[in-house]
Amino acid sequence: MTKPENEWTWKELTVGNVILEPGNASQYRTGDWKTLMPVLEKNLCIHCGLCYIYCPDMAYTLDAEGFFIADSFYCKGCGICAKECPTGAIKMVLEQEE
Amino acid sequence: MGKRIGMEVSIAAAEAVKQANVDVISAYPITPQTHVVEHLSEIVANGEMDAEFFCVESEHSALSVCVGSEATGARSFTCTSSQGLALMSEITYIVPPLRLPIVMILANRTLSAPLSIWNDHSDVMSIRDCGWIQYFCENGQEVYDHVFIAYRLGEDRDVLLPVIVNMDGFTLSHVIEPIELIEQEKIDKFLPPYKPIYTLHPDHPVTMGAFALPSIFAEAKKAQEVVIRSSIPKILEVWKAFGDMTGRYYSPIETYRAEDAETLLVTMGSFGETASVAVDKMREEGKSVGLIKIRLWRPFPLEAFKQAVRQAKQLVVIDRAVSVGGPGGPVASELRSAIYADDARPSVYDFVAGISGRDVAPSDYIQMVEKAEMEIREGNREGFEIYGVRE
Numbered sequence: 001m002t003k004p005e006n007e008w009t010w011k012e013l014t015v016g017n018v019i020l021e022p023g024n025a026s027q028y029r030t031g032d033w034k035t036l037m038p039v040l041e042k043n044l045c046i047h048c049g050l051c052y053i054y055c056p057d058m059a060y061t062l063d064a065e066g067f068f069i070a071d072s073f074y075c076k077g078c079g080i081c082a083k084e085c086p087t088g089a090i091k092m093v094l095e096q097e098e
Numbered sequence: 099m100g101k102r103i104g105m106e107v108s109i110a111a112a113e114a115v116k117q118a119n120v121d122v123i124s125a126y127p128i129t130p131q132t133h134v135v136e137h138l139s140e141i142v143a144n145g146e147m148d149a150e151f152f153c154v155e156s157e158h159s160a161l162s163v164c165v166g167s168e169a170t171g172a173r174s175f176t177c178t179s180s181q182g183l184a185l186m187s188e189i190t191y192i193v194p195p196l197r198l199p200i201v202m203i204l205a206n207r208t209l210s211a212p213l214s215i216w217n218d219h220s221d222v223m224s225i226r227d228c229g230w231i232q233y234f235c236e237n238g239q240e241v242y243d244h245v246f247i248a249y250r251l252g253e254d255r256d257v258l259l260p261v262i263v264n265m266d267g268f269t270l271s272h273v274i275e276p277i278e279l280i281e282q283e284k285i286d287k288f289l290p291p292y293k294p295i296y297t298l299h300p301d302h303p304v305t306m307g308a309f310a311l312p313s314i315f316a317e318a319k320k321a322q323e324v325v326i327r328s329s330i331p332k333i334l335e336v337w338k339a340f341g342d343m344t345g346r347y348y349s350p351i352e353t354y355r356a357e358d359a360e361t362l363l364v365t366m367g368s369f370g371e372t373a374s375v376a377v378d379k380m381r382e383e384g385k386s387v388g389l390i391k392i393r394l395w396r397p398f399p400l401e402a403f404k405q406a407v408r409q410a411k412q413l414v415v416i417d418r419a420v421s422v423g424g425p426g427g428p429v430a431s432e433l434r435s436a437i438y439a440d441d442a443r444p445s446v447y448d449f450v451a452g453i454s455g456r457d458v459a460p461s462d463y464i465q466m467v468e469k470a471e472m473e474i475r476e477g478n479r480e481g482f483e484i485y486g487v488r489e
Binding site: 005006008009010011013014015016017018019020022 | 195196197198258295296303304305306308310311313314316317318320321324
């Protein structure tokens with residue numbers, strides 16, 4: 001979106017509210033829905049990528065050191081990654097005020 | 099002038115869909131809509147029409163198919179009745195905000211229960227607020243004509259809205275009438291190919307039907323509301339162009355011997371024909387009675403209606419659906435609101451009549467007018483009753 005949706009007037013909407021910009025759901029912050037945040041204990045991680053595979057929001061990305069890290073912009077805190085992690089390396093912790 | 103031949107109204111409606119060069123037809127059979135789609139399936143199967151006919155498993159799917167096909171730019175048509183419309187209703191609300199100009203003929207039939215296959219307007223009133231443009235037809239010729247009018251209007255870039263053509267079940271759908279068919283060359287000129295603004299196409303990906311957060315939903319609804327309200331000049335323009343082509347001019351509110359009338363009957367759909375016979379009889383007896391026929395139900399033609407009832411003392415509204423537990427029939431309730439701000443407004447006496455296809459003869463209209471006039475004289479200015487019920 002060219003500007004935040006709460007700034008659009010009714011006259012500016014496209015006919016039929018069609019979205020012309022493919023993939024702009026990536027601009028939608030779902031990360032502020034969560035109360036719990038996944039935290040990775042790196043010495044337990046075996047780099048299997050199950051957290052990446054199971055994440056329903058594709059919030060996980062591979063970092064330069066080969067660890068999968070959840071992007072807090074998208075992560076909704078559902079905890080599926082922590083449940084599926086075979087070594088128990090992911091813990092769900094209460095998100096702290098920044 | 100085109101050929102005038104006797105044919106069943108449903109068949110004439112199907113012929114109109116063929117002549118309108120529709121690309122996709124999707125429907126599920128239900129009485130009394132059946133003859134329209136049966137005939138269309140024959141036309142397509144015989145190769146007389148270059149269209150896809152989708153046999154689906156429900157009305158919900160019938161309209162869903164049309165949403166998909168219309169979104170790709172294919173001119174699409176569906177047709178249903180009563181319970182079928184009820185099953186379809188989820189999708190009927192989705193089409194207008196998507197601005198897909200699908201056309202649907204609704205062979206109006208009673209909603210169950212008690213189970214009934216006959217004609218009234220309870221089906222369409224259940225989706226009154228869904229946002230489709232809605233015409234009510236008085237006879238078979240109007241049904242045939244309004245298929246072309248509906249596509250021309252709906253597909254106009256300033257409108258881009260779906261249109262329902264209401265055709266009273268059996269009373270119109272199964273009756274043989276003289277229909278003046280329009281030459282194909284004329285239709286082709288009146289109804290150019292559909293040119294949508296946005297279509298679903300892999301080369302130009304767009305999202306249709308996305309969700310809206312509360313922060314933008316109201317803006318989307320306002321845009322939809324403004325577009326249907328401001329479509330009235332275009333509706334008039336399309337009727338004018340159609341009239342110039344055929345000599346049949348239509349208007350949102352049609353009046354019959356209404357000038358100077360103290361009492362005005364108000365009808366929608368096929369009841370207008372019988373009511374006009376009753377008006378003739380009452381006029382012969384020197385009574386000051388006229389008739390108003392509402393042809394355009396959505397968007398409601400507020401100004402034309404106010405203009406038509408300006409001089410009347412009382413309106414006798416014939417509703418064909420019950421708003422159970424509500425303030426009267428749906429039409430009368432709306433008409434009362436429309437004139438409420440006018441100090442010299444006429445009284446509105448509301449009869450629900452002819453539900454589930456019960457006959458309403460000219461003598462019934464006369465009785466209703468007499469009853470309403472008497473009640474109003476006695477001070478019951480805003481009455482409501484279901485007419486002809488055995489006590």
